[in-house]
Amino acid sequence: MIPKALMAASTKPIILTILKSGEDYGYNIIQRVKELSGGTLDWSDGMLYPVLQRLEKENLISSRWIVSDEGRHRKYYRITQAGREALVTEMAQWQSMIKALDLIWKPMLETE
Amino acid sequence: MFDLNKALSEWKRSLRKYESFEEGAITELESHLLDEFDKQKRNGLADEEAFARATAAVGRPEDVGGEYFKDSRRSRLTTPSWQKSRFSFTLPLNYLKMAWRRIFRHKGYSFVSIAGMTVGLTCVILILTYVNFEFGFDRFHKKADRIYRVISRPTTGMWKSDEFMSHSPAILAAAMSAEIPGVARTARLMEPEGEKAVLRSEGKNFLERGLYADGNFLEIFSFPLLRGDRHSSLARPGSIVLSAGTARKLFGDANPLGRPLGYHEQTMRFDLTVSGVLADVPRNSHLQFDYLVSIATLESNQETADLFNEWDRIGFTIFAELLPHGRKAEIEKKITGLLVKNSEFCRKFPPAVVLQPLRDINLRSRIQGAQATNMQINTVYLFVSIALLILWVACLNFVNLSTARSATRAREIGLRKAIGASRGDLVRQFVGESMLISFLSLSLAFALALLLIERFGMLIGTGLTIGDLFHGRLVLAILAAALFSGFSAGIYPGIVLSGFKPVRALQKFSEFAGNGPHLRRILVVLQFSVAITLMVGAMVVWKQLRFIESRKLGYDREHVVVIPLRDQETREKSDIIKAELARLHEVAAVSVPGDLPTGTMASAGTHIETESGEMAETRFRYANIDPDFMKLFAIPVVQGRNFSPGFQDEEDGMLVNETLVRKTGWKNPLGKKIMFFRDKPYRVIGVVKDFNFDSLHSGIEPAVFMCGFRQYLSVRIRPGNTGHTLNVLKAALAKSAPSQPFDFFFLDDAFNELYGKERKLGEIFSFFAGLAIFIACLGLFSLAAFIAERKTKEIGVRKALGASSASIVLMLNKSFLRWIIAANIISWPLAYLAMNRWLQDFNYRISLGWGTFLLAGIFTLALAMLTVSYQTLRVALANPVDSLRYE
Structure with a gap:
């Protein structure tokens, strides 16, 4: 199981990545996370919304309300230019982290 | 039947309990919940099950609400209202308000707690101020941590000593600077004989205390120089640097630099020029002086030049x-x-040399010689222990009263617990209350300290001033003491009282009485033990002082006026002065000895003829006297004769005391030879009866008396009008020795000064014993009031059944009586051990009998009974009808 702190750290790049491919609302975002991560990232659904609110405050995403065909009020989120730039930075940071961990673990994995 | 709309609105209501959910967020989550609900339904679940799964997927409202809160909060420290707070400012404020109200509602108890704590904290403030003052000695010098004093003691032979002395040869200083790497510079100091010398300016004489100091002195020490040059002011012969006060006294407001000044000390007269003015020497400097004469002045003087070349x-x-x-x-x-x-000398008796840090001189030196202050660190520790004991007694008072009064608080505690206060909350509340009392007391204590500090300074002989109270380090220490006492006084009642079970506390609140009577008994016993120990201490010190004062010393010290002769000219005329004074009607006898029987006699070691005729090395004390000395002090000559003009024995004769005769084993001491720093021996012409020439700390040592150096014009005056007699003496002296200032003291005072330390100790012990007893009685008084109040009903019943008022007073007083007796039993052995040890320091001492202890015991018992009886009498005399109607 992925620890809470690591999960929390990864929410920002994951949400930004999903929204990069298009505008979407909370329920769908969660479904896509589960789908794309093959069930590895098992977020508590409710926890997504405070994160979306924070990202919006940070101006990385923007939102609008849309009433669905079933008459439900849905809030749709889209990535902003600042969000795209933040995503590039995030990706670079995570990739260097993964690379560093790879380099550190490589000898160990080889001997095993 | 499951109703989706109802379940949904209940779920939304559960969200609204948490203030961080805004309506928008709730709508968004609702939409999410319904999407999930649809999904679960599609998977074939029934409505109710599908809804349960959907709500579980969204998460617990408090967790999601907590996440929203993180974004909405202003400070990272705050927590959502539904979560346990780490710190809430409103609660302590409420505690403070409650505590404030309690203080006013229970004025009597508050008074006792605050008064006790105030007295305790005042003691702490006064004593910490004193301790801070003592520890601050000599620290104002910039290089204080690199300045050392050379002290030494011979380690072998007849001069072997445990005490260090600060006397060194002058030549050592230059050798140290030149030959020892690591020594930056050295400075020599010397005191004039008799500490003081006469400064003469414009025909007026001023007797001032000063030092001869090296040119380097002002470079090593940072005494602030107001005028002159630090490097050169003391470099040349004939220079004198004055303190600002002395400069003002001598020259008024005029610039003293370059002004001529006559200097008169013993045999020496110098014409000096003022080369600098220093700010007055701070009180916390171990070196105290009104002027500094350049040591080069002595070096260039023929009479004293030798002092500088010989090791x-x-x-x-x-x-x-x-x-x-x-x-x-x-x-x-x-x-x-x-x-x-x-x-x-050092080759013969190799010394142990120590570099004593300047900062240690005030508190940690035990030396002989110039500028020896010898204030022992142990005295400081003793004071601190006493202050802490008093504060402890005051804290015990508070603890005792708080736990005793717990009965009346049981309902409050029960209620607070019932509506959700945790034990920690209650402990915090109690600690807060005692903190409030402690800080209220602190402000009162500070005001009291402002009033008392100077008087206290006089009592302990340090001259503390109000300014000494305001030092950063000291203020912090005082605040820490208040915090500590507030905390320690509140934590115990807090823990005890918060342990009440809420239901029992609410139902039978009147049955509660804190932690039971045992604790209170122990606390009162402890308080009184401290008070009695201090009291016995004070009584023993005073008894010993009275013993010393009334002890026959072997000489008559009453009505003797001593005038130290300041210059050689006057000393040479001493026989004429003596004859003139002896003629006066007011004068009974006159003598001009070089030493006085009040601890001024030095020690020497030379060869003495034994009974078998050989010369053996012996150590003894010696005094320079004149033929009238024995007559003046009424010391009988028991064998042989006194010095007599007809026999020329002022030159070669010596008197010895009985102890010397006994120690050397002489059968016939008369005519025995004594070598004393010259080739020709002295001969014993008489034996005088033993008398104490030191403080009674030490016994009588072997001693010799010879005619020689004259310094102290000692006049026994006839009892009667002392003021008139002093005026007559002054006039006679002004006529026969005009250069001699009329600077006198009474031998009695000099004798009493030998016990100044003990007197101080006695006064301090009495002062603090009084305070400890006051606080303990204060506590006892309110405790008695409380117990009497709680027993009102019982007393009413007893009286209704026929008990007399006397039997009721007896019944109530009996328990208190037992406590005080227990306190006596605890404190007596403690006081005995401590005071017995203190008495060991005296060669002549009182024996510690039962009397002192019994007296202290009876006194405390009487005081305690008086305190308690006021309350017990009040309830015992009350009408039983009123008592029974009481509840």
Whole structure:
């Protein structure tokens, strides 16, 4: 199981990545996370919304309300230019982290 | 049947309990929940099950709400209202308000707690101020941590001593600077004989206290120089640097630099020029002086020049400033090496040399010689212990009263617990209350300290002033003491009272009485034990002082006026002065000895003829006297005769005391030879009865008396009009010795000064014992009031059944009586051990009998009974009808 702190750290790049491919609302975002991560990232659904609110405050995403065909009020989120730039930075940071961990673990994995 | 709309609105209501959910967020989550609900339904679940799964997927409202809160909060420290707070400012404020109200509602108890704590904290403030003052000695010098005083003691032979002395040969200073790496510079100091010398300006004489100081002195020490140059002011012969006060006294507001000044000390007269003015020496400097004469003045004087070239002539105090890398131990070794190499005496009796840090001189030196302050660190520790004991007694008072009064608080505690207060909350509340009392007391204590500090300074003989109260370090220590006492007084009642079970506390609140009577008994016993121990201490000190004062010393010290003769000219005329004074009707006898029987006699070691006729090395005390000395002090000559003009024995004769005769084993002492720093021996012409020439700390040592140096014009005046007699003496002296200032003291006072330390100790013990008893009685008084109040009903019943008022008072007083007796039993052995140890310091001492202890016991018992009886009588005399109607 992925620890809470690591999960929390990864929410920002994951949400930004999903929204990069298009505008979407909370329920769908969660479904896509589960789908794309093959069930590895098992977020508590409710926890997504405070994160979306924070990202919006940070101006990385923007939102609008849309009433669905079933008459439900849905809030749709889209990535902003600042969000795209933040995503590039995030990706670079995570990739260097993964690379560093790879380099550190490589000898160990080889001997095993 | 499951109703989706109802379940949904209940779920939404559960969200709204948490203020961080905004309506928008709730709508968004609702939409999410419904999407999930649809999904679960599609998977074939029934409505209710599908809804349960959907709500579980969204998460617990408090967790999601907590996440929203993180974004909405202003400070990272705040927590959502539904979560346990880490700190809430409103609660302590409420506690403070409650505590404030309690203080006013229970004025009597609040008074006792605050008064006790105030007295305790006042003691702490006063004593910490004193301790801070003592520890601050000599620290104002910039290089204080690199300045050392050279002290030494012979380690072998007849001069072997445990006490260090600060006297060194002058020549050592230059050798140290030149030959020992690590020594930056040295400065020599010397005191004039008799500490004071006469400064003469414009025809007026001023007797001032001063020092001869090296040119380097002002470079090593940072006494602020107001006028003149630090490097050169003391460099040349004939220079004098004055303190600002002395300069003002001598020259008024005029610039004193370059002004001529006559200087008169013993045989020496110098014409000096003022070369600098220093700010008045701070009180916390161990070196105290009104002027500094350049040591070069002595060096260039023919009479004293020899002092500077010989390794065996000691008499100078040497201060060394070490380089930052200077290694103390190595330097000490090298100084010893220099002394052993050059001094014949040190070769014979190798010394142990120590570099004593300047900062230790005030509190940690036990030395003989110039500028020895010898205030022992133990006295400081004793004071601190006493202050802490008093504060402890005051804290016990508070603890005792708080737990005793817990009965009345049981309902409050029960209620607070019932509506959700945790034990921690209650402990915090109680600690807060005692903190409030402690800080209220602190402000009162500070005001009291402002009023008392100068008086206290006089009591302990340090001259503290209000300014001494305001030192950063001191204020912090005082605040810490208040915090500590507030905390320690509140934590115990807090823990005890918060342990009440809420239901029982609410139902039978009147049955509660804190932690039961045992604790209170122990606390009162402890309080009184401290008070009684201090009281016995005070009584023993006073008894010993009275014993000393009334002890026959073997000489008559009453009505003797002593005038130290300040210059050689006057001393040479001493026989004429003596004859003139002896003619006066007001004068009974006159003598001009070089020493007085009040601890001024020095020690020497030379050869004495034994009974078998050989010369053996012996150590003894010696005094310079004149033929009238024995008559003046009424000391009988028991064998042989006194000095007599007809026999020319002022030159070669010596008197000895009985102890010397006994120690040397002489059968016939008359005519025995004594060598004393000259080739021709002295002969014993008489034996005087033993008398105490030191403080009674030590016994009578072997002593010799010879005619020689004259210094103290001692006049026994006839009892009666002392003021008139002093005026007559002044007039007679002004006529026969005009250069001699009329500066006198009574021998009695000099004698009493020998016990100044003990007197001070007695006064301090009495002062603090009184305070401890006051606080303990204060506590006892309110405790008695409380117990009497709680027993009102019982007393009413007893009286209704026929008990007399007397039997009720007896019944109530009996328990208190037992406590005080227990306190006596605890404190007596403690006081005995402590005071017995203190008395060991005296060669002549009182024996510790039962009397003192019994007296202290009876006194405390009487005081306690008086305190308690007021309350017990009040309830015992009350009408039982009122008592029974009481609840």
